[in-house]
Amino acid sequence: MFFVNIVVFTIVPYVGYNETTLKYLLDIMFKLKIPGGLPANNKTGNTPVNFILRSLSFLLFIVILGAVIQLFSFFKTDQPNPGALDFENNYAIFALEIPENLEFAGEPVPMENFDVWESYDREILVNTYWQSQTLLFIKRANRYFPVIEPILKEYGIPDDFKYLALAESGLTNAISPAGAVGYWQFLAGTARDYGLEVNEEVDERYHLEKSTVAACRFLLESYTGYGNWTMAAASFNAGRRGINNQINIQKENNYYDLLLNEETQRYIFRILALKSILENPSGYGFHIRESDLYPPIDWFEIQVNSRVDDFADFAKKFNTNYKMLKYLNPWLRRPHLTNRRGKTYLIRLPAENARLRAGYFKETSPEMDIEHKTD
Numbered sequence: 001m002f003f004v005n006i007v008v009f010t011i012v013p014y015v016g017y018n019e020t021t022l023k024y025l026l027d028i029m030f031k032l033k034i035p036g037g038l039p040a041n042n043k044t045g046n047t048p049v050n051f052i053l054r055s056l057s058f059l060l061f062i063v064i065l066g067a068v069i070q071l072f073s074f075f076k077t078d079q080p081n082p083g084a085l086d087f088e089n090n091y092a093i094f095a096l097e098i099p100e101n102l103e104f105a106g107e108p109v110p111m112e113n114f115d116v117w118e119s120y121d122r123e124i125l126v127n128t129y130w131q132s133q134t135l136l137f138i139k140r141a142n143r144y145f146p147v148i149e150p151i152l153k154e155y156g157i158p159d160d161f162k163y164l165a166l167a168e169s170g171l172t173n174a175i176s177p178a179g180a181v182g183y184w185q186f187l188a189g190t191a192r193d194y195g196l197e198v199n200e201e202v203d204e205r206y207h208l209e210k211s212t213v214a215a216c217r218f219l220l221e222s223y224t225g226y227g228n229w230t231m232a233a234a235s236f237n238a239g240r241r242g243i244n245n246q247i248n249i250q251k252e253n254n255y256y257d258l259l260l261n262e263e264t265q266r267y268i269f270r271i272l273a274l275k276s277i278l279e280n281p282s283g284y285g286f287h288i289r290e291s292d293l294y295p296p297i298d299w300f301e302i303q304v305n306s307r308v309d310d311f312a313d314f315a316k317k318f319n320t321n322y323k324m325l326k327y328l329n330p331w332l333r334r335p336h337l338t339n340r341r342g343k344t345y346l347i348r349l350p351a352e353n354a355r356l357r358a359g360y361f362k363e364t365s366p367e368m369d370i371e372h373k374t375d
Contacts, residue, residue, distance in 0.1 A: 096124055096284070102272055105158035105229035109272065110256050123266060123273035128284045133170070135288070137274065138281055140171040142293035144183070148212050155216035163275045164233055165215070167267065173206050173330050181205040184215040194218055201337055202345075206330040230255045230268060238264040295360035298351035299328055305344040308337040318349045325349065 098121055102109040110116050127134050141162075148162045165171060168185040180187050182205035188198045194214035196204040204210045215236070222232035222240060234255050235243045246260060247253050255268060277284045308314050312322040312335065326332065328348040337345070353359055 104272055105160045107228055107230050116256055119269045120272055123269040127273045127277060137166055138288060139294045141278060143296050144171045147208055151212045157216050157219055158229055163271045166274050167271045182211050183208055184211045201334045202331060203333050204331050234264055237267045291361045298354040299348040300351055301346045301348050303344055304347050305342055307339050311335050320350050
């Protein structure tokens with residue numbers, strides 16, 4: 001009967017449970033002289049078929065029960081899993097140490113207040129653990145901060161405002177759902193108010209230097225009105241009208257004492273978090289070699305004061321292509337320039353071999369960490 005059970009549980013499930021099948025299998029066992037086999041013409045009435053069929057349900061139940069027990073034992077928590085143990089031992093997420101003293105543009109941040117402390121904590125956690133985005137911020141800052149910093153200094157704007165541009169756009173020519181454009185996220189009307197040309201062919205919101213000058217002018221006016229740089233920064237996000245409305249409603253004129261819309265409420269703290277990380281990347285787990293950074297691009301300028309019918313042909317005259325011309329001059333919004341007024345524009349073109357990364361870097365140690373200098 002032992003061999004009969006083996007037959008039942010190894011062969012029968014594949015061909016179906018019926019008497020004809022079992023008789024055929026038992027006949028094969030008989031011919032192979034396997035104990036328990038019976039000839040197909042057996043008439044003794046001692047065939048085990050009836051017994052097998054009667055006991056089959058019970059035996060199947062036992063097998064299924066054993067399989068379920070085995071399945072549950074696989075998930076037992078007291079069974080060590082080498083892969084899981086390795087993950088647990090080598091992966092960790094830490095709460096970050098919050099500094100007791102913080103400043104924005106030389107103005108103290110009241111970190112003793114729980115709401116201020118928690119607002120900063122939120123932004124430093126988000127920007128530390130959103131590693132891919134923050135890595136890109138650090139890389140781009142190497143290219144664009146050297147352009148922004150001297151303009152801020154020329155206009156008497158604190159150096160911390162370079163982090164405002166980073167918070168606004170990630171140092172890309174972004175376009176917001178509201179239609180704000182460029183590194184400093186100007187709306188078209190505000191951009192024109194501060195001297196930028198905005199039309200179908202030319203949009204200087206995409207011009208880093210010119211839009212930075214416009215931002216400086218806006219911030220200087222706000223500083224004159226509010227008397228501090230923190231409120232000037234908040235007004236850059238919410239607009240002076242929006243900030244003034246809340247000052248009148250709440251009878252407060254301190255950013256940290258005002259209840260503002262969520263974006264503006266988080267705004268200064270996001271700037272502070274980015275400043276903390278970029279001033280000390282390795283302190284927040286970002287280890288970056290000099291060769292990982294995006295280098296400033298070498299270029300030269302030519303004056304154009306007439307019509308340009310085709311910028312692709314124009315670029316080829318200077319041994320470059322339309323893509324690189326547009327990369328260096330994103331403020332040119334069309335493949336041509338009508339220039340009906342004969343205005344003089346400075347158009348940038350890549351220097352010789354400017355597209356080759358190898359020319360921008362010296363050999364550096366793979367362990368070198370880059371930290372941005374502060375004034």
